């Protein structure tokens with residue numbers, strides 16, 4: 001199997017989509033290191049993932065933390081960057097510039113820093129996978145910042161696929177995701193958004209995670225954006 005005994009780092013691997021990626025990579029026989037800022041959530045995730053997983057702390061918002069983290073990791077095979085910012089949903093004219101900058105600082109610049117320092121340590125036949133989001137290709141009121149941030153991420157990854165080759169660089173663009181099955185207990189906002197999904201439901205974290213596994217393992221895919229969104233971007 002393509003991922004057996006490979007060393008895979010999942011930043012943002014303690015929760016949500018990242019946690020699902022870590023679980024699937026372990027199932028595929030990889031050695032998985034999950035990383036994020038909170039020691040508590042890393043420990044809780046490690047207990048659920050079981051043997052084969054390890055954890056370390058990193059703050060993608062802090063250059064020194066990122067540099068030191070990859071020095072500790074040493075050489076490795078694949079990186080998934082799955083960090084989430086607090087997303088501003090205000091319209092363009094009513095948006096708070098500080099909130100806009102903070103979102104970019106975490107999601108765009110966080111992934112930028114991770115990619116930059118990981119590149120030194122990734123094996124030449126390895127890969128890195130960025131995370132964007134389906135807002136990059138839809139014009140939805142209140143989503144200007146999210147759209148711009150995700151589009152910038154995809155553009156960065158495309159150029160890195162050329163500059164860093166033979167290391168492969170790809171992006172996963174998730175649609176609306178919730179780990180829970182669709183039920184009345186879900187927040188109203190998510191319920192409303194389901195009407196825009198041709199497949200008429202939210203995606204599961206495990207369904208998005210499959211895209212990362214494919215991109216780690218397929219040696220002839222680089223510079224691509226894999227959209228997993230139930231058809232939202234149609």
Ligand SMILES: NC(=O)c1ccc[n+]([C@@H]2O[C@H](COP(=O)([O-])OP(=O)(O)OC[C@H]3O[C@@H](n4cnc5c(N)ncnc54)[C@H](OP(=O)(O)O)[C@@H]3O)[C@@H](O)[C@H]2O)c1
Nearest residue numbers: 012015016017036037038059060061083084133175176177
């Ligand atoms: N869920 C959706 O519907 C959806 C839709 C489209 C796109 N996406 C994208 O998919 C990605 C994952 O989403 P999710 O819902 O799975 O997120 P999530 O469950 O909130 O997980 C985000 C992870 O990011 C980590 N993180 C945040 N800031 C960090 C930092 N500065 N340094 C290191 N780690 C950091 C958090 O851990 P700590 O707090 O421990 O640091 C957390 O484990 C995000 O990029 C999101 O924009 C999600």
